[in-house]
Every structure is written in C-alpha cells, then in structure tokens.
Amino acid sequence: MRIGLVLAWLFIASQVVLIVYSRFIPERFFCWAPFDEQTVYKINVVMDGDSLSLEEIEKRYRYSPDAIEPRAIDNIFSIVEQYEKTYGKTDNAKVSITYSTNGHPSKTWYYPQ
C-alpha cells in the first residue's frame, strides 16, 4: 500500500501542476475546468474551393461543427489546428470558426492564421 500511496499522491500532485500550468496556456484539458464558458460556435472548412458539409466536418475532427461548447473554445482550436498540421497537412484546407463566448460580440478564428 505504501508504494500505492506514493503513486496516488504523485497523481494528485500532477493534477495540481496541471491546474497551475493551465493558467499559462489557452487550452483547458485535464485541469478541472468544466462549464466555465459557454461558446456558440460554427466551424467552416473550405478545400479546393468547396465547402465541406457539416457531416464531413464532424467526420474530419470527430467533434460537432455547430454547437454550444461548455468548455474553453481553445480546446476546439487545438483539435482543428492539430488535425490540419498532421493528418490534413496535404489538404490545404482553410478553416474558420465563428464563435461568441458568454454573449460577447462574435469573433472568427482562422487556420492557417
């Protein structure tokens, strides 16, 4: 049990580290930040001049393309950016995410920036 206790305490400590670390980055994974923002968003993807359908976008990122996000919107930016830099590197897709957080005026995020 002693080793178990040590490992458990290390795991708890890692969560504390992640909570502090999250203060310095925009994403909110593994830092206990549920439901601290409400963002209405919509993802648009254009490839070779054609816009992808909502179903195609959902299949691409495995995430709803038109919904209300109750976690940080930066989580979605992170998903899209990582996809486009890796699996979608050769697609030359142009992504735009129109979003409004907590009722603030709409903004648009683009990839590539």
Add this chain to the structure above:
Amino acid sequence: MVLSSIEQNYPWLPKYYPWRSDTTEMRWNILVMCKLLLVILILNGFIWKIGDPYIPHLSFLDMFQDFPGTYKTTMRIAFAIPAGFLLINYRPRLMCFILGIAIILILLASKSIFRNHIFICACVFLMSSIYKKGDIPRLIFIQLGIVYIGAAVNKLFHVDWWNGLYMHNWMGILMENKPYLLIFNKTENLVFAQALSWFSMFLEVVIGIFLFTNRFRNTAVYLIVFFHLVLFTVTMQRFGHFFDDIVIILIAFVTKESVPMQVYAKGGWYSLSIWIKKLFDWNQKITIKNTNSESSEAGLLVSTDTHEYRNLGAVTHLLFSSGGFFIVFFFLDYFLQLFVGHPVEHYILSVVYWGMLIVFVLGKQSIKESSYSFQS
C-alpha cells in the same frame, strides 16, 4: 430457492454475486461506488467511444496509425475485462487500478473525446484501488477537493464570472431559465447574475478547502449535496453525467461498516423494516424481530456491536448501511430518464432527491439525539 440449492453445491459462489459488496478486501461502500461509476460509463456508451488514437494529446500515439485497430482493441479489452471482474467482485482493487489507467490512456489518445465527467471516474478508480477494508479513503476526499479547487481557480481568473456575464448568458439567454428570467426582468441588471456567480465561486472554494480537512469534511458533503441539488433542480441539467458522478462519489463518505444489525420493530416500523430488508439488504446483514408484544420505548430499534439507533435515525442507518439502497436508487434514476424522459423525470427526481435530503438530515438529527454508543 434456486440460488440456495446452487450455493449448497458451490459454497464459494456468493462471494462473486454482483449485488454483494461485503465479500472482498475493498470497503463495501467504495466497491458500490466503483461499480456504479463503471455502470454509468457503460450506460453512456463509453466503450463505443474507445478508438485508435486520433488527434492525441501525446503525439507519439500517432504511431498507431500504422497499426489500425491495435490500440482500439487493446483498450477495449483493457476496459471490458477489468469491468467484468469488478462487477463480480474479483480482485476489485486491481481491477479499479487497471480501469483508471485504461481510461486515462483512452482520453490521452483523443482530444475529441476528453470530458471531465469521464476523467473524474478514472481518478476515483485509481484512488479507490489503494484502500483496503478498514482504511479511510482520504485520497478520494482529496481528489474531490482538487476537482472543486480546480473548477474554482478557473472561474476566479475569468472576468465573466465576476461581472455576471457568464451566468446571464447561460441561464438567461441560452437556457432561457424561467426562475432566473423572472428575477432578472424585475431587476433589469446583472446584479442577480453576479450574485449567483460569486456565490458559486465562493462555494467551490469552501467545498474544496473543507474536503482537505477532517473537521469540516462532513460540512463539505452537505454543501456539495446542496450545491448540486440546487443546480440540478434549477437548471435541469446533468452536465454530461457529472451530476451522477458526484452523487455516486459521495458514497465514499459513508462511514458505516457493513456489520450485522439486529432490528427490533413493532407496528408500522416492523412492516417498514421488512421492506427495507427485502429491497436493500443484499449483504444479508439485517435480522428483524417483531416486538409488538413487548413494551419497548422505540417503535424501531437497530442495534450493532457498538451502536444503537432509534426510529427515523434507525431508518437512515439501515438505508445508508445497505449497498442495495444506492444501487436500487441509481437504477430508479436511470430508468426514469429512459422511460419517462425529460422534463417529467427531472421534476420527479428533484422532489425525490430533496425529500431524501430532508429525511437524511432529520435522521441524522435523530441519530444524534437517540443513538447510544457502547464504545467508551
């Protein structure tokens, strides 16, 4: 009768009945909690979310793209087999450990499936795996404290929680919550939204800190129940299955041991105790004696080796010492969601949950007034 005859031939079998929680090296309430967390993951289709790494948190996991199906199959097996063994009480601590690690690896493999209500299950499985019967599961309490502190920290640094914009946008505009709008329309400013925001942040900080202490831990539990019941009642939301997770994790705070209980009851109390035994006494700890013909003060008396409880306090004790009570209640909640549906299910459950809280508080009060400890 069928079971009795099978048990005569296989006397080791009852140890593995899924509805038993007192036959392992794990404390009975921790085992019940872990089983219910597992069931809620299964009922919410977690196993179908398990796939190959896709937009992983750890980029090296993309190497599994060259071996399609390998990660998915391995993780599904790593989830399904310990899940099965946990449900039949086979080496539950080890199974919880494997489940916790497996769930974290699954979440790390895909940013798209990350959810806090899944991550909390993994954390609690890991913390549960280190405790044996007789141990106080302090790290589960601390884990829950970390959750509330983390949630509070995120809000404290967000200006929209200080100016009320988050609360107004969420409750007033997106949810069009009637009770909120009733008050907002009278005030015509964000003062009420601000008050709700500040109160939430304050409560989360207090709960988090209290959970780290022995002295105020019980107060933290009451605050958690109050906070989430109010959220559940007013917003009619479960936040994924986060509400369910929190309620289930509170089972870890039950301090009652699974010990034999002698019940002396008369009149209506006798019928009630028979029903409690039939419905919830899956660990077969309750023995009931009808005292109609005897002159005893209490209508219901529950006696263990160390304590005695009377009337409403005895009812509370019987319910909260029975693994069956939590399991039956969980499935009642689930079947109401499934067959009755939103919003009627929500109204029914709100009344039931608040009723249970009142009975529990009154029962606790009754325990304080009427319980007798044989320990010096």
